[in-house]
Amino acid sequence: MTWRAGALLAAGAATLPLWPAPFVAMVVMTVAVLALAAVDRALAAPPGELAVDRHGDRRVRLGGTATVTLRLTNASARTLRAQVRDDWVPSAGARPDLPPGRLVRVEPGGTVELPTRLTPLRRGDRPAAVVTVRSFGPLRLAFRQRSGRPATPPWTLRVLPRFDSRRHLPERLARLRVIQGSQVARGRGEGTEFDTLREYLVGDDVRSIDWRASARRADVLVRTWRPERDRRLVCVLDTGRTSAVRMGDEPRLDTCIDAALLLTALAARAGDRVDLIAADAVVRATVTGAGRPALLARLVDAVAPLQPALGETDFGLIAGEVLRRERRRSLLVLFTALEPGALGEGLLPVLPRLAARHRVVVAATHDPVLTTLTTAAPTRPGDPYAAAVAWRALAERGRVRAALGRHGVTVVDATADGLAPAVADAYLRLKALGQL
Missing domain, CATH: 3.40.50.410 (von Willebrand factor, type A domain)
Structure with a gap:
């Protein structure tokens, strides 16, 4: 039962001095409130007939914000008046758009979507924990509740590194282009991939002389190399x-x-x-x-x-x-x-x-x-x-x-x-x- 049933009983208790038999009156009021609560609970939409699923983001970078939407479909013949709580692990940083305690109303056969914004605090996989649906009767004196695996569709948000x-990267790529020779200032290292032939200069390593090419050109030529x-x-x-x-x-x-x-x-x-x-x-x-x-x-x-x-x-x-x-x-x-x-x-x-x-x-x-x-x-x-x-x-x-x-x-x-x-x-x- 909800606080409304207690408030109704308290209001009836205020009239006890007017009754000739206060004890009998208290018993009658209690039975009446319990009967009303039982009827109200019976008229509540059964949470077991709700179809619950999710859609939204599967990945987000650390520091970013993802949106995962919970979809409720009322398959029963009664109007759903419910409080819905979509819990995630604390490090997921979940912030539901629906304020806590706000009732969701869904007509028979209708659908409602409840988005949740997630700003994770840690890298890794952040799973959804549990969905709790509390269905109230028309008088909101009592409710039915369902939570756990049957009502919780699986969903895991993967939080990627911040990078x-x-x-x-741009500065290092510019240096890489210089090394690879795609700019005018072409770097030549002591690599193992052949680049070009040029004339021998004083100070060049004699081991880099290409003797066959030198014989064909009648000049001393040396090999130059580029990085691998x-x-x-x-x-x-x-x-x-x-x-x-x-x-x-x-x-x-x-x-x-x-x-x-x-x-x-x-x-x-x-x-x-x-x-x-x-x-x-x-x-x-x-x-x-x-x-x-x-x-x-x-x-x-x-x-x-x-x-x-x-x-x-x-x-x-x-x-x-x-x-x-x-x-x-x-x-x-x-x-x-x-x-x-x-x-x-x-x-x-x-x-x-x-x-x-x-x-x-x-x-x-x-x-x-x-x-x-x-x-x-x-x-x-x-x-x-x-x-x-x-x-x-x-x-x-x-x-x-x-x-x-x-x-x-x-x-x-x-x-x-x-x-x-x-x-x-x-x-x-x-x-x-x-x-x-």
Whole structure:
């Protein structure tokens, strides 16, 4: 029953002093109100005869707004007067257009649409939780209610990464065009793809002399090379426990995803094949470079539901997957953390196998708070101890970088805001030097 039944009973109770037998009067009033409530409930439209479905957006970028509409069709012979509540998980940021408590009226055979605006707070899949329909009688003294799976059509909104690093793409594409020679200032690197022949100049490497062409022209000619095209790039996302560490306002995994998207967009424009592997103790997602026009969209959709796992990363598994999938020499970009424990026990033992076949780049983010602690003037008794801990952490990161460098690994260590452009610059530098 609703509050109206209680109010009706309270109004009748106010007349009890006028009755010769107040107890009997109270019993009669209670029975009458209960009978009216039972009749009112029987006259309410049965929620079980409602057809409920949804339509609307399936994907939205983090920070954007999507609209998902709930459609109710009254298949009963009675008019529906109902309160409808469409619940989503809290991180979906649901805001229904219909104010809470407002009644929805649907005639027999009629349909009503109730839109809900969603502004998600986190990346990933955000499912609809439950739909609750509370159907009232004509007097609104009682209601019928239905909720749960029968009344809740399944719907999942996939929240895609924000891709803030897109703003760095035009500048990097301009540099890529210079490297590829599509502008007047054509860059020539020490690549392996033949470009042109030209006359020998003092200082040229004698190993680049083309003796056959020189014999035909009766002049000394040298070969020039251009950076490689149509190369292979493998992005590996470490989704283990270190990816859950927050760098500013977001986890390290989100920062690495943003950097991987910028690198993928740049490499796809360069005509390179891009593969992606996300793994920790198991492989979470894989994307191959087939179908390059839709590569970035497929990669964004694949990494959207990734979440950090609270376990150690199995770098042996990652190395096995890379070596099994990539037979040709590739540029391997590993997005992880420069933590001595994780890399020393996991990555360094398998690194020689990877470096022997592929060109390896380790991309990691560091917390700028460490640098701040080492440079700030102490103002509290505990500040020198915090600075000592920061110096020790930075020294350990330096030892890890040196260990990786001994295996020929390029290390990109930047802040969360600078990781994406730093990785893109490293890719362009390797491409210009012909070291992919």
